[in-house]
Each structure stands twice: as structure tokens, then as C-alpha cells.
Amino acid sequence: MLESKEISLEKAVLIGIVTKDQDEIKSKEYLDELEFLTYTAGGEVVKRFTQKMDMPNSRTFLGTGKIEEVERFIKENEIGTAIFDDELSSAQERNISKILNCKVLDRTNLILDIFAQRAQTSYARTQVELAQCEYLLPRLRGMWTHLERQKGGIGMRGPGETEIETDRRIVRDKIALLKERIKIIDKQMSVQRGNRGAMVRVALVGYTNVGKSTLMNVISKSDVFAENKLFATLDTTVRKVVIQNLPFLLSDTVGFIRKLPTQLVESFKSTLDEVREADLLLHIVDISHPNFEQHIDSVHKILGEIKSADKPTIMVFNKIDAYKPEPLSEDDLETERTKMHYSLDEWKNTWMSKIGNNALFISALNKENLEDFKKRVYEEVRQIHITRFPYNHFLYPDYDENQA
Numbered sequence: 001m002l003e004s005k006e007i008s009l010e011k012a013v014l015i016g017i018v019t020k021d022q023d024e025i026k027s028k029e030y031l032d033e034l035e036f037l038t039y040t041a042g043g044e045v046v047k048r049f050t051q052k053m054d055m056p057n058s059r060t061f062l063g064t065g066k067i068e069e070v071e072r073f074i075k076e077n078e079i080g081t082a083i084f085d086d087e088l089s090s091a092q093e094r095n096i097s098k099i100l101n102c103k104v105l106d107r108t109n110l111i112l113d114i115f116a117q118r119a120q121t122s123y124a125r126t127q128v129e130l131a132q133c134e135y136l137l138p139r140l141r142g143m144w145t146h147l148e149r150q151k152g153g154i155g156m157r158g159p160g161e162t163e164i165e166t167d168r169r170i171v172r173d174k175i176a177l178l179k180e181r182i183k184i185i186d187k188q189m190s191v192q193r194g195n196r197g198a199m200v201r202v203a204l205v206g207y208t209n210v211g212k213s214t215l216m217n218v219i220s221k222s223d224v225f226a227e228n229k230l231f232a233t234l235d236t237t238v239r240k241v242v243i244q245n246l247p248f249l250l251s252d253t254v255g256f257i258r259k260l261p262t263q264l265v266e267s268f269k270s271t272l273d274e275v276r277e278a279d280l281l282l283h284i285v286d287i288s289h290p291n292f293e294q295h296i297d298s299v300h301k302i303l304g305e306i307k308s309a310d311k312p313t314i315m316v317f318n319k320i321d322a323y324k325p326e327p328l329s330e331d332d333l334e335t336e337r338t339k340m341h342y343s344l345d346e347w348k349n350t351w352m353s354k355i356g357n358n359a360l361f362i363s364a365l366n367k368e369n370l371e372d373f374k375k376r377v378y379e380e381v382r383q384i385h386i387t388r389f390p391y392n393h394f395l396y397p398d399y400d401e402n403q404a
Contacts, residue, residue: 009044013074015062016085018052027085029291033258034085034107036209041114046079060099061092071100083110086259090139107259108135123185130178137171189273199240200248200384202377203278205303207295208255210286211318213237215364216252219374236274243378246385251278258298272306279384281313282377287347287361288322290340312384314358314376320344321363 014034018027027050035045051066060067061084074082081103088096088106097104105113112132119125204212220239238251251274275281283299285292303309326340342350344361352359360376362369 009042010081011046011077011079012038012043012081012083013070013079014038014045014048014083014085015070016048016050017056017062018050019054024050029294030085030258034083034110037107037110037114038083041110041117043081043083046077047073049073056086056092058089059092059095061086061088061096067096067099074100074102081105083107093139111257111260123182123189126178126181126185130175130182133171133175133178137168137175198388200280200381200388201251201274201278202241202248202280202282202381203251203253203275204282204284205253205275205299206255206284207286207292207299208257210255210284210289210295211364212252212255212284215282215284215316215318215362216250218364218367218370220250238274243374243381246378246382248381248385256299256302258294260298260302275303275308276306278308278311280377280380281308281311282316283313284316284318286319287317287344288319288324292317293339312380314360314380315352315355316373317352317359317361318364320361321366321368 014031016027016031016034018024022030031048031050035048038045049062049066049070051062053063057063062070070082073079079102082096082100082105084096084104084106086106087108088104093104093106112128112135115124115128116132119128204216206212216237216239220241236251236253238249241248241250253272253274281303283296285296289295300309303311323344325343348359348361357376360369360373362373364370
């Protein structure tokens with residue numbers, strides 16, 4: 001008889017700061033997201049610590065009293081990991097590790113670890129390894145005792161385990177080797193994109209965990225991995241989709257996130273080439289998330305960084321089935337009515353109304369309003385196709401939902 005094994009989660013504490021640029025509300029939002037990241041990586045958050053400061057302490061990030069409070073809690077509760085919401089310098093990481101005597105990670109390290117877990121193809125693994133090595137290089141001095149003391153677990157996958165006894169020269173050689181390997185794969189992928197011909201290319205973009213892969217599965221009738229965790233999809237998936245008799249290529253790309261490590265943006269630039277070379281972007285938004293407007297801003301920022309912000313875009317507000325406005329009692333006259341109390345119809349009359357027919361509201365999971373979605377995508381793809389092939393437009397009549 002087989003014994004059932006319980007999955008043990010690493011106990012972790014989260015640490016963030018409140019500054020003039022990051023108030024308590026925003027700090028809580030970031031820590032909420034950091035907790036979801038920790039859960040995705042296989043950790044359990046036991047407690048959060050925050051401190052109000054003008055700027056982080058250059059030696060220990062937190063002030064003396066707060067870092068001692070964290071140390072006591074970690075010791076009393078046998079916590080194995082302390083995760084900071086902001087990127088730590090090598091000196092800060094080294095000093096904090098000595099004080100807390102546990103594994104110390106920052107947001108960047110945590111995201112890199114999740115990517116290491118999620119990478120399925122050799123290309124994705126190479127990209128993640130490159131990002132990890134570039135993150136590791138300036139921190140080598142502080143990593144020795146840190147890594148010798150801790151074995152395995154969150155933040156310890158990839159080069160962290162294999163490069164303990166190397167020096168900077170070997171890591172630099174490794175980075176150069178990985179970059180050469182990526183160049184070779186980039187050329188192969190560029191040839192593959194060229195072999196797809198002049199078909200219209202549509203790319204799904206958006207914050208992580210907004211339902212891009214679920215929508216991909218529904219539209220393309222494929223079986224792309226989808227899960228309610230951050231960064232469920234790392235490798236770009238491209239599928240040929242036909243709406244009525246009009247074919248086009250649909251790609252599902254890696255999700256974006258606030259404070260996305262620059263190492264990842266750089267090492268995943270080829271994956272993001274699918275976005276750069278797309279004719280049309282479908283910006284998927286989880287409208288049920290309380291911070292979806294900030295998510296939109298984060299995606300716009302990254303699109304700007306990869307020079308794709310001016311592409312034709314349709315905003316697709318997904319998960320309308322899960323949207324629940326905050327209830328407001330009619331008797332409660334003191335509570336100010338804010339955006340969190342808006343109904344979907346009220347949201348549609350805000351800045352969203354300016355987007356016009358480029359704002360769609362769907363539920364990919366429940367297949368709600370998908371006919372309107374298909375019709376709008378068909379119209380846009382058809383227009384691009386007519387522009388590209390002016391003599392073939394008679395092949396693609398106006399949309400007929402009975403034939404979709």
C-alpha cells in the first residue's frame with residue numbers, strides 16, 4: 001500500500017517598506033503579490049513585516065530595531081526564508097544573512113526561481129540560466145556562505161547550486177557561452193518566424209495570471225498549460241487559428257509583472273520578439289483583480305521598453321464572471337463611493353468608453369461573450385489582411401456568426 005506524501009511548504013516571512021513614493025496601500029498590494037509569488041514558488045508566508053522609512057538602510061535595508069524584531073521572530077518560529085519585496089544589493093544581502101541566519105531572497109531572486117521551475121524547453125531553461133548568472137555575478141562574494149548553509153528549496157535552483165565553487169571569471173565565461181547558445185537558437189526561431197509567411201500575427205499580452213492561456217485554449221482549440229499560479233506559461237506558444245475562413249497566427253507569451261527583473265527582460269527578448277513582430281495585440285486584463293488598472297500600466301510600461309506600445313491593440317477584459325464590486329450599504333452615508341464599488345456597466349462608462357469597440361468584456365473560462373470577441377478580432381485581422389493582400393479581400397466576406 002502506497003503512503004500519501006504531504007507536500008511541505010517552506011515557511012517564509014515577507015519584508016517591505018513604506019516610503020513617500022510607496023504608501024501603505026501600495027506596499028500592501030506589492031506584498032500581496034509577493035505572497036502569491038511565494039506560494040507559486042512553493043512557500044508559505046507566516047508573517048509580514050513593514051517599516052516606514054524615507055529610504056532603505058544601506059547596510060541592512062531595515063532599521064536596527066525592525067531587523068532585530070524580524071530576527072527574533074525567525075528564530076522563535078524556525079523560519080527558513082526571508083523574502084524582501086525590493087532588490088537587495090550584494091552588501092545588504094550579505095549583512096542581512098549574517099543577522100537573520102537564514103536564506104535571504106529579494107523579489108528578483110524569487111521570480112528567477114519561479115522561472116527556473118516553470119522552464120520546460122531547453123531554450124527557456126537557457127534564458128533563465130542566463131538571467132540567474134547575470135543576477136549572481138555581482139553577488140558572488142555574498143553568496144558563498146549563504147549557499148553553503150542552505151541546500152535546495154526556493155531560490156536555490158539553477159546555477160545557484162552548480163556554481164558554488166566558481167569564481168567571477170568562470171561565471172562570466174558561462175554567461176558568454178549562454179549568450180552564444182541563445183544567439184544560435186534566436187537565428188533558428190527567426191527562420192521559423194520567416195517560414196510562417198505573410199500570415200497576420202496576433203499576440204496575447206498581459207499581466208501574469210490574467211487568463212491568456214485559457215483564452216488561447218478556447219480560441220485555438222489547443223491544450224496550452226494553464227494554472228492559477230503566476231508565470232504558468234514561459235515558452236511562447238504559436239497556433240494557427242481560423243475564424244470563419246480567415247486564418248491567422250495566435251501566440252501566447254510570458255506574462256508581465258510589476259518590478260520585472262531587467263535580467264529577465266533582457267534574456268527573454270527573443271520570446272518577446274513574438275510581441276514585437278505581431279500585427280495586432282490582444283491585451284488581456286483580469287478585471288476581477290482589484291488592482292487591474294495598475295496591471296495595465298505595468299504592461300504598457302514593458303511594451304514601451306520593447307518598442308511595441310504603438311501597435312494596434314484590443315483591450316480584452318477577462319474574468320467578468322469573477323468580478324464582484326465591493327458592496328455599499330444604502331444606509332451607510334459616511335462611506336465614500338469609489339472605483340471598488342463600480343459595477344461592470346459603470347466601469348464601461350469610465351475611461352474604457354474612450355476605447356470604443358476596442359474594449360471587450362469576456363469570460364474565457366465560461367466562454368461568455370466569446371462571439372463578440374471573435375467578431376471583433378475577425379474584423380481587425382480581416383482589415384490587416386486586406387491591406388496586405390488587396391486583391392484577395394473578396395475571399396473574406398463580412399463576419400457571419402453562424403459560420404464562426
